[in-house]
Amino acid sequence: MAARTAARLPEWRQAKRAPHRSSAGRGFRAARATTAPATSAGAAGVSGRDASAKGSGKDFQAPSDVLPPAGPRRSRREGSAPPGWRYPAAGPAILRKGRSVRYHSLWAVPPSATSLVSLDRFHQPVLRRQILDDGLRGIALRQGDADGRGPKAMPTRHDEERHSVEMTLRHHGRYEAIIREAASLPAMRTAVVHPCSTETLRSAVELKEQGLLDPVLVGPEHKIRAIADAAELSLAGIDIDPVEHSHAAADRSVDLASNGKVAALMKGSLHSDELLSAVVAPSSKLKTARRMSHVYVMDIPAYDKLLIVTDAAINIQPDLDQKHDICQNAVDLMHLLGVEKPLVAVLAAVETVSSKMPSTLDAAALTVMAARGQIEGAIVDGPLAFDNAISIEAAQAKYIASPVAGQADILLVPDLEAGNMLAKQLIYFAGADAAGLVLGARVPIILTSRADPAKVRTASAALARLTAAKRLEARMPL
Secondary structure (H helix, E strand, O other): OHHHHHHHOOHHHHHHHOOOEEOOEEOOOOOOEEEEOOOOOOOOOOOOOOOOOOOOOOOOOOOHHHOOOOOOOOEOOHHHOOOOOEEEEEOOOOOOOOOEEEEOOEEEEOOOEEEEEEEOOOOOEEEEEEEEOOOOOOOOOOOOOOOOOOOOOOOOOOHHHHOOOEEEOOOOOOOHHHHHHHHOOOOEEEEEEOOOOHHHHHHHHHHHHOOOEEEEEEEOHHHHHHHHHHHOOOOOOOEEEEOOOHHHHHHHHHHHHHOOOOOEEEEOOOOHHHHHHHHOOOOOOOOOOOOOEEEEEEEOOOOOOOEEEEOOOOOOOOOHHHHHHHHHHHHHHHHHOOOOOOEEEEEOOOOOOOOOOHHHHHHHHHHHHHHOOOOOOOEEEEEEOHHHHHOHHHHHHOOOOOOOOOOOOEEEOOOHHHHHHHHHHHHHHOOOEEEEEEEOOOOOEEOOOOOOOHHHHHHHHHHHHHHHHHHHHOOOOO
């Protein structure tokens, strides 16, 4: 019976069943790759394994007939891909520790494709789903050299399930329209508060060069110039308003905004609470009737639109009235971004109202407030757990009937800790970008982190520029 079964298998499957040993252990992955020193630049791709090989330390590889034959989804050479296509994943390779691989067997995808890819038992990419969007561009999942190791054993018939690791090809393009629109407007006069770090100063210079901001550097002048000289940054055409320290910089920046000399504030190298304390001080003219709140406008590769997470930076444990203001601030921002009726999911740990969980009571109250018109211009529903808010399949599995489930535009979190952890998990685990902004004051406040890349800082500045311009155009209170 076994002989008859083997006879029906293709040659590469029959060859796979034969064990192959080498001085470093068993291996099944092919060597359609050339090894190079670890410092050399490799082509785009990822290796199936990331750690070093165990054993004698010698290079080892399996016979090429162990692998399935190359199919139409793989490209043997770079020139065989259609013009403009990229190579987000690579063929297999086996190499010893300290070596690098330059891939020859690559798999191309169109530049406008968002694809969900699985690795089969031979660590070859298999297309599962492709979403085309003319506004997106395909990029390599990882570029450069990769260290790898061989497998410890031959694959079994269960390897396809065990090695089905899904990856989303990362496409970040949802900020581009916002940045283009903001760049078409005149540069916004902005007070950069205490820009006494290389990252903050470089960001201010770059945003001026992009035409988004007209910065005023508020801080110790001698320190600012010393940092600029060390980083070889030109401050030509940039005004400096000298003050002694960060507290004075915050107070001076608030005065400039209160008197209409600047249209926005941008956090530099000082603590957020130091700046916000000056904004809400009794002498400040930037306070409004609405409570200030923070929003993360997030570009998440696995989600099909921009997503706002609020509040993750200002309101530690908001009550119901404060959550009302937090929700309305986020809804107003979504209106400015062109979403007429944003969907707000009020998050909790469960989907049912429980007197033992205050967050569910607040969520239910906010839902009723929106139905009564106390929250304007949005559809609000809660309590909803995170999975139900962003996944229609999860909501259907729990028989949740909701106009928001699976397609939320805004996630209203129960407290700051939950929001901060959620946002950072999306950033570091899901590869999201998060542009930060403070709303509810008379001027927008650009609140960025020292760890933010330049793209996120640019998006935050663009959001502030559009917020100020569109609110002025619509005569909305800041």
